[in-house]
Every structure is written in C-alpha cells, then in structure tokens.
Amino acid sequence: xxASPETILGGLCLILVNLLLASTYRxxxxxxxxxxxxxxxxxxxxxxxxxxxxYRRIYNLAYRFVGDQEEANDLAQDIFTAAYQNLKxxxxxSKFSTWLFQIATNRGKNRFKYLKRRGYFANKxxxxxxxxxxxxxxELPDSTSNPEDLLAGKEIQKIVQEAIDxxxxxxxxxxxxxxxxxxxxxxxxxxxxxxxxxTKSRLHRARMVVKEKLKKVLS
Amino acid sequence: MSExxxxxxxxxxxxxxxxxxxxxxxxxxxxxKCSCCREEFQWYSDAxxxxxxxxxxxxxxxxxxxxxxxLDAVSSRSWLDFLKDLTLTAPRMPLPAGMAALxxxxxxxxxxxxxxxxxLARHSETPVSAEVATAEEGGKSIAPAPRRATITTMxxxxxxxxxYYSSLSNPSTNLPRIPLTTPESGMSGAxxxxxxxxxxxxxxGADNLTxxxxxxxxxxxxxxxxxxxxxxxxxxxxLRPSARERLVRIIIPPDAYGSLxxxxxxxxxxxxxxxxxxxxxxxxxxxxxxxxLYVRFVKPQ
Numbered sequence: 153x154x155a156s157p158e159t160i161l162g163g164l165c166l167i168l169v170n171l172l173l174a175s176t177y178r179x180x181x182x183x184x185x186x187x188x189x190x191x192x193x194x195x196x197x198x199x200x201x202x203x204x205x206x207y208r209r210i211y212n213l214a215y216r217f218v219g220d221q222e223e224a225n226d227l228a229q230d231i232f233t234a235a236y237q238n239l240k241x242x243x244x245x246s247k248f249s250t251w252l253f254q255i256a257t258n259r260g261k262n263r264f265k266y267l268k269r270r271g272y273f274a275n276k277x278x279x280x281x282x283x284x285x286x287x288x289x290x291e292l293p294d295s296t297s298n299p300e301d302l303l304a305g306k307e308i309q310k311i312v313q314e315a316i317d318x319x320x321x322x323x324x325x326x327x328x329x330x331x332x333x334x335x336x337x338x339x340x341x342x343x344x345x346x347x348x349x350x351t352k353s354r355l356h357r358a359r360m361v362v363k364e365k366l367k368k369v370l371s
Numbered sequence: 372m373s374e375x376x377x378x379x380x381x382x383x384x385x386x387x388x389x390x391x392x393x394x395x396x397x398x399x400x401x402x403x404k405c406s407c408c409r410e411e412f413q414w415y416s417d418a419x420x421x422x423x424x425x426x427x428x429x430x431x432x433x434x435x436x437x438x439x440x441x442l443d444a445v446s447s448r449s450w451l452d453f454l455k456d457l458t459l460t461a462p463r464m465p466l467p468a469g470m471a472a473l474x475x476x477x478x479x480x481x482x483x484x485x486x487x488x489x490x491l492a493r494h495s496e497t498p499v500s501a502e503v504a505t506a507e508e509g510g511k512s513i514a515p516a517p518r519r520a521t522i523t524t525m526x527x528x529x530x531x532x533x534x535y536y537s538s539l540s541n542p543s544t545n546l547p548r549i550p551l552t553t554p555e556s557g558m559s560g561a562x563x564x565x566x567x568x569x570x571x572x573x574x575x576g577a578d579n580l581t582x583x584x585x586x587x588x589x590x591x592x593x594x595x596x597x598x599x600x601x602x603x604x605x606x607x608x609x610l611r612p613s614a615r616e617r618l619v620r621i622i623i624p625p626d627a628y629g630s631l632x633x634x635x636x637x638x639x640x641x642x643x644x645x646x647x648x649x650x651x652x653x654x655x656x657x658x659x660x661x662x663x664l665y666v667r668f669v670k671p672q
Contacts, residue, residue: 194415196442211430225431229438236442261603312421329420356383363411 164231184248191239199239201297203232206249209333210256216328218267220316227263230257246342254343257329261321273317308370323358330355374401376520377407382415576627579652579665584639587668591617594666596635601627617668618645618652623659635666 182292184205190198210231215224235255242251267273318326325344329335330351341348378401384390384495385398402409446535499511595605603623610617623631633643652665 173542196446199442200435200439203435207430207438208427210394211434214425216425218545220426221431224428225434225437227442228430228434233441233445237445283506308421309425312425316422327422331419332425350616352383356380359383359415359422360379362422363414366418366421367414 154191182244182247182249185244188239188242188244188248191236192242199236202248202252206252207232210252211327211335213253214260214263216313216316216332217264217324219273219313223263223267227254227260230263231259234259240313250343251340253333253335254282257325257343260328261325264321264324308366311366311369312362316360316363319358319361323354323361327362328357331359368369375408378402378405379411383413385412386416405454406439410548500553556594568671577625577655577662577664578643579645579667580632581638581642581645581667581669582635583642583669583671585671587617587637587670589621590635590638591635591668593638594619594621594631597631598623601630603631603661615670616646619666619668620652620663622658622663624661628662639668640671 184202187198188203191202207228211228212226214227214231215221218224218227218325231252235252238255242248316327319327326340329340329343330337335343337348337351341351344351346354378398381390381394381398385395388395390398402412409580585592591608598605598621601623603621606620608617608619608621632641645667646669653668655662655664
C-alpha cells in the first residue's frame with residue numbers, strides 16, 4: 153500500500169530537521185581533548201598530565217565515598233587505572249573530566265557497597281568522642297577562628313562524613329558530586345544517566361538525611 | 372499535604388533561589404509565621420553549608436609513584452592477558468573472535484571431510500602392522516610374519532569410508548633383510564619377501580576385498596550396479612564351487628576405492644585381501660589410470 157503524499161512530505165520534513173540538527177551539533181568544548189588524543193596514541197606522559205590535573209579531586213571524591221584514607225588511596229588508583237585502560241573507548245561525546253568522574257562515581261559506589269556488605273562501616277562505628285559532642289555549638293563554627301572553634305569544626309566534619317557514610321549509595325553519589333565537588337545538575341544527570349528532576353529529588357532527600365543527622369547530634 | 376510539608380519539599384529550590392518570586396514570598400511568609408519550618412530550613416541550610424565546607428583531603432605524597440607502578444604493570448601485560456581481554460572483557464570483541472573461531476572449525480571440518488579416507492588412515496596410528504616375528508639386528512635371523520590388515524568401518528549414510536590400515540603402505544618402512552626360508556610359516560624367502568615388499572596396493576592404500584555376506588549373490592549384483600557410477604568395470608567373474616565363493620575382478624579409479632567399500636559394507640562384513648586358496652588372486656595392480664583388484668564374495672562360516 154502506497155503512503156499518502158502528506159505522509160511522505162512529513163517524513164521528508166522530519167529527515168530535513170534531523171539533518172539540520174546534526175549539522176548544528178558541536179561536541180562539548182573540552183580543554184583536555186588534545187591531551188586525551190595523545191594518550192590514546194600511546195603517550196604515557198600525556199596521561200600523567202591528566203592525572204596531575206585531576207588526582208586531588210578524584211582522591212577527595214574517593215575519600216568521601218569510603219571515608220578512609222587508605223581505602224581512598226587504593227580506590228583513586230583503581231579509578232585512574234580503569235581510565236587508562238578504557239581511554240580508547242572514550243569517544244569524546246562529553247568532556248574528559250565528566251567521563252573520568254563518571255568512572256570515579258561508579259567505582260566509588262561499587263567500592264562503598266562492597267565495603268558495606270563486608271561490615272566495614274559497622275566495624276568502624278561512630279567515631280570516638282560521641283559523648284563529647286554534647287558540648288558542640290549549635291551554630292556551625294568558623295574553622296579559621298580560635299582553637300576551640302577549630303576543634304568543633306573538625307568534629308562537625310566527622311559528623312558530616314558519618315552522615316554521608318550512612319546515605320544510600322544513590323543519594324550519596326549525588327551529594328558528593330553536587331555539594332562537595334560542585335558539578336552542575338546537567339553534568340550530574342549526564343554522568344549518572346538520570347533525568348535532572350530525579351537528580352534534584354534525590355539530592356533533596358539526601359540533604360534532608362544529613363540535616364536530620366546534624367540536628368540530632370548538635371541540638 | 373499540609374503547607375509545612377509543601378514548604379519542606381521546596382527547601383532545595385528555596386536554598387538555591389530557583390523559585391519564582393511569588394512562590395518565594397509565599398514560602399517566606401509561611402516561615403515567618405511557622406517557627407518549625409523556619410528552624411527546619413535553617414538546619415537544611417546548615418547541612419548544605421557543612422557539606423560544601425568539608426575540607427578537601429589531600430592524597431598521600433607517594434600517590435603518583437604508586438599509580439605509575441600500577442600503570443606500568445597494566446601496560447606490560449602478557450599476550451595471555453591480551454587474549455583474555457579479547458575474548459572476555461572487551462564488549463565488542465567476543466563476537467568477531469567467536470566468528471573467527473567458528474570459521475576455523477568449519478574450515479578444519481571441511482578439509483577433513485574432503486580428505487580421502489585412505490589418507491586419513493595413513494595419517495593415523497597404525498593399529499595393525501605387518502609384524503616381523505623376530506628381528507635381526509647384528510646378524511640375528513628374521514622371520515617375517517604373515518601380513519595382516521584390517522578395515523574398520525563406520526556405517527550409515529555419509530559416514531566416512533572404511534579406513535584401511537597397513538604398515539606396508541607406509542613407504543618409509545625400513546624393511547629388514549629377508550632370509551631364504553621362514554621356518555615357522557614354511558614359506559619360501561621369496562614369498563616372504565613378496566609379502567613384505569611394498570605393493571601397488573600399499574602405495575595406493577587399496578587392497579583386494581572379501582565380502583562376507585549371507586547373500587553373496589545380492590552383494591555381487593550390487594557391485595555390478597554401482598561400478599558404472601564409480602567409473603569402474605568388471606573384468607572377469609569366477610565362481611569357485613569348491614570353496615563356495617565368487618571372485619570378481621574389477622578395475623576402478625583409485626579415488627573410487629572408498630566409495631566402493633562404503634557401498635559394499637552395507638551388504639556384509641568386509642575384510643582386506645581376497646583369500647589364499649589354490650589359485651590366490653594376485654595383488655592389486657595398476658591398469659592404465661585405474662587399479663585392478665579382486666573382490667571375493669563368501670558366505671559366513
């Protein structure tokens with residue numbers, strides 16, 4: 153059965169629109185593009201440049217996932233090793249940093265789940281000095297002021313990290329990416345392959361959990 | 372849903388200032404009246420502030436050194452690891468690798484199928500060999516044993532043709548020195564030498580055949596029927612009444628030997644050689660482009 157002229161015309165218009173969209177599409181500007189290209193060609197020094205640029209942030213992210221320096225060190229190295237091995241599969245559709253943090257988030261989440269299954273966080277338990285927290289100030293201290301405030305600030309940091317440890321993996325990754333690493337919702341949605349709305353609602357729930365934890369300890 | 376719940380559901384937008392002015396003023400109006408919501412929002416803001424204010428943890432000093440070692444280890448992977456990745460890890464590789472493996476298997480299978488059965492037999496181990504009863508090394512006497520050969524068959528349509536085994540068909544066989552007489556068998560040295568020397572049959576991988584069948588007449592008729600299809604001809608037919616056996620002398624192309632045995636095996640048990648008797652058939656000979664051989668049909672004992 154032959155299609156009607158309207159259907160054919162409609163189809164042609166659709167193809168034309170797609171072609172126009174494709175012609176106007178430009179991949180995201182990526183400052184690491186050239187360095188990544190060199191890496192793919194087998195230049196190890198180029199990869200070292202990328203490591204040098206990102207390892208502090210990746211390490212910090214790893215630490216926030218596992219809450220332990222030694223584990224974070226291993227996890228961060230694991231993340232870079234995975235990136236190095238999979239660099240040939242990086243198609244440049246997103247920024248290298250987005251791709252790297254996507255690997256980091258996935259690995260971090262998996263490591264967190266693994267450690268949780270093995271009772272790692274239960275064994276760690278609440279950190280020392282839970283009783284001392286009773287004396288902590290209601291207001292969040294300014295860590296640049298006197299030693300007392302500095303100590304209180306350290307304690308708050310510990311409480312917040314514990315609150316992060318208690319979060320569900322899906323909430324945890326968003327809190328880390330948004331509130332700690334400062335990625336935009338758009339970037340987070342792309343990294344986690346989630347709609348922006350879902351990203352925001354998960355972040356809100358995660359923040360509410362942290363809020364309750366802080367409130368419970370500090371009030 | 373109470374208004375407080377609605378307000379608490381909008382903490383994220385309120386904190387980030389991503390609500391329109393009307394909603395914003397409505398929320399703040401509510402919080403001015405409701406201390407609970409006001410306090411909750413304050414805690415929410417504090418939590419966000421605390422999260423954002425977490426200190427950045429510095430990696431250990433030797434981080435880069437350890438990572439470098441780890442990357443070195445990854446870079447210097449063995450070819451076994453490469454193969455493992457090729458077949459297991461890389462998402463796009465298993466399919467081409469599998470296809471290549473399948474192609475290789477089909478190719479090997481096809482080449483084996485196309486190989487003449489006799490060739491197959493020659494390449495395989497020799498289950499029965501012409502044996503020398505006693506070997507002479509450094510002057511010891513040698514007595515050649517009677518030559519034995521076996522045809523093994525695999526029945527059914529399309530099965531491989533009977534495989535023929537004979538160590539004498541191997542041209543590399545080192546023949547021992549033949550004595551003049553062989554005390555055990557009573558054969559003359561010449562006869563023994565004749566049994567040991569490579570014959571045309573050995574070279575071609577064919578031999579005279581004996582078909583042991585309960586209905587030898589039918590088997591003989593079958594032979595005559597299939598010969599034209601094999602480009603072969605009957606040269607002579609003999610009935611040997613004393614021995615109750617039929618002897619047919621035929622010429623076939625050398626490559627038709629497998630097909631011949633495959634057809635005959637459906638009509639009886641096949642043995643190599645056409646028996647001894649009073650007038651033993653001669654060994655297989657070359658006749659033009661074909662081979663001349665005897666097929667003996669006998670009833671089972």
